[in-house]
Amino acid sequence: MTTTRPQSRTLGDLLDELAAATPQAPALVSGAERFDFAALKARTDAFARALLALGIGRGDRVALLCSNRSEWVVVAGAAAKLGAPLVAISTFSSPRELAYALEHSGAQALVMLSGFRDRHFLQALGELCPELARYPPGALQSAALPALRTxxxxxxxxxxxxxxxxxxxxxxxxxxxxxxxxxxxxxxPDDICFILYTSGSTAAPKGVTLAHGPLLANGFDIGERQHLTAEDRLWLSVPLFWAFGSANAMPAIMTHGGCMVLQEVFEPGAALALIERERCSVYYGMANMARALLEHPDHPGRRLGTMRTGLTIGPPEDIALTIQALGAAQLCTVYGSTETYGNCAVTDAHDPLPLRLATQGLPLPGMTVRAVDPATRAPLPPGETGELAVRGYTTPGYFRAPELDAQAFDAAGWFLTGDLGSIEPDGRVRFRGRLKEMIKTGGVNVAPLEVEHVLLQHPDIVQAHVVGVPDQLKGEIVAAAVEIRADTEPDAAAIKAFCRERLASYKVPTRFAFRAAGEFPRTPTGKIHKPGLRQELAQELASDGTS
Known part of the structure; x- marks a missing residue:
């Protein structure tokens, strides 16, 4: 590897360092736009000066509601230059979720698209803040969002x-x-760079804070495992507002001086054309995306020979499929979470294939990973399965939620992941499953409590219990078992429509099962037995051939 670790320890400084060292090197491709590092710095500086003119400074939150466009990278860099944490908001957000992120973060500025796909964000903001039209730009005074000005x-x-x-x-x-x-x-370097909202074990999303220094240090180490260089071009359709994009792909390629090629919306035919045209060499994506690429009729005729490495997650069969679809023979597997700056363990691109299929690699240089007894927290010997705990580059804390910090970290500062896994005798991490009830569908986390909270707002639903059930394409799908009022008829389509108005699309249950009160599996203490419910729903799906 020939890349030298950058001297910069903040995102804004990194952009300046790259613009000074390689001003004409390609930095970003977004649709018809192309930026070298000098142009990207100029665009970013202009945006930062405008934010500064409107009073945004160190510690002020800047919310960004944007798809994978050049503006995402520009606004992130501009906020970073001012020490203003960037609040990354998902374009899947419903009006309810948008309102929560803005209110909880206390964002002073919101940079947004008016809408995206089937979401009408500006309309939703106007309904949330009817005062918006009555104040001049930059001087908003809203009862619902008192911090928001711009x-x-x-x-x-x-x-x-x-x-x-x-x-x-x-x-x-x-x-x-x-x-x-x-x-x-x-x-x-220890100032907050990103606040990323992620589903967790609570009904409301958690704001995970990530600091500049660890973001760049860990990003560089992730890139080193892939053997990235300034010649690499990273294809990214995974949204930047998720940690896999902003806390992983972006710092990994930027710290190596490479180019990021953005696709605003994943569509397999367009992705194949983009990867071929831009000669992309790095893949970031999930198995369901790779399967869509492989099965697209254009796949046989596309020249994907430049694709070399990248990151993915999943069982060995999915990883092998991704290598086949992309021709990325040096594809790496990973383990981590938003709280660990995206990844805490990554296989090496030059590891033998069996190791990259079956393990998640060695911990990164700034990380220590161990397996502990879930009950006693005592460290377990090599090869024994327990809860994975991480120390090193971990979140400084959940935004405005010290009670969540107390739950997530033990007294010695170990982050308790809620995942099951082992540390093998050779030191490699092997992920074994989820200790918590979190659903991971298409690589995205969904908190059952959040979905249950929405379902219980439906006037016909008496009780609702949400689990993830196995799915060949997405790993898991969101399934809900509900009891409805005695005087109503089951209507899964109506309930799904109700959810779509209040939840991001990937959180909406794709399978509904209607149960009478006595038909739910329960523990001896009367609680719903979620593992039993998951097994029941999985068997029903298998029997009717829908999974």
Whole structure:
């Protein structure tokens, strides 16, 4: 490996370091847009000056509601230069989820798309903040979101109370380069760079904070396991607002001076064409995406010979399928979570294939991983399965939730993952499953409690219990067993529509089972027996051939 670890310890400084060292090297491809590092720095600085002109500074939160577009990278870099934590909001968000993220984060600025696919974000914001149209841009006073002052709409014409891109950037003309440099110099490596909302064991999403220094250090180490260089081009359709994108792919390729090639929406035919055209060499994706690429009619005619490595998760069969679909013979497998800056263990691209199929590799240089007894927290010997615990580059804490910190970390500072696994005699991590009830569908976490909370708001539902059941394509699907009121008829389509208005699409149950009160499996203490329910629903799916 010839890449030298960057000197920079903040994201803003890294962009400046790359622009100074290789100004004309390709940095970012997004649709028809192409940026070298000098152009990316110039665009980022302009956005940062505009934020600074509107009073955004160190510690102020900037929310970003955007798909995989160049603006995502620009806004993230601009906020980083000011020491303003970026609150990454999912474009899958329902109005309820959007309101929660904005209120909980206390974001002072929101940079957003007016809408994306079937979501109408600006309309939802207007309903949440009816005062928006009554105040000039940058001076919002909202009862529902008292911290929010500035709204920037990236697409279409600006609506009353919001900035359009040109008007917003013009505000930065009064801020000179020395003022931006002074703000940037005050940012420290342990300042928060990202707040990423993730489903957890609680009904409400958790705001995972990630600091600049560990983000870059761990990102570089992830890239080293893939043997990345400045010549690599990373294809990314996985959303940047998820840790796999922003806390993994982006720092991994940027710390190696390579180029990120964004696809705004995953569509297999377009992905094949993009990978071929841009000569992408690094794959970040899940097995269901690889399967879609392999099964697309264009696949046999596409030249994917430049694809070499990348990251994925899943059982050996899925990893082998991904290698077949992409021709990425040096594909790596990983283990980690948002709280561990994306990954804490990664196989090496040059490891023998059997090791990359069956294990998740050695812990990264800044990480220590061990298996502990779930009850006593005592460390377990090599090869014995227990709860995986991680120490090293872990989240500084959950935003505004010290009670969650107390639950997630033990007294010695070990992060308790809730996952089952073992540390093999050779030191490699082997993931064995989930200790918690978290559902992972298509590589994305879904908290059953959150879905149950929404289902119980339906007027016809008496009780609802959500589990993940095995699915060949997505790993798991979200399934719900519900009891409805005696005077109503089962209507799965109506319940699903109710959920779609309140949940991101991937959280909406794809399977409903209707039960009478006495038909739910229960423990001796009367609690719902979730493992038994999961087994029942899995058997029903298998018997009717829908999984």
């Amino acid at each position: 709204v920037v709409v990236l697409d279409g014409d600006a609506s009353p109370g919001t900035f359009g891109p040109a008007e917003f950037l013009a505000r930065g003309s009064c801020v000179d380069a020395p003022a931006l440099a002074r703000a940037q110099a005050a940012v420290a």
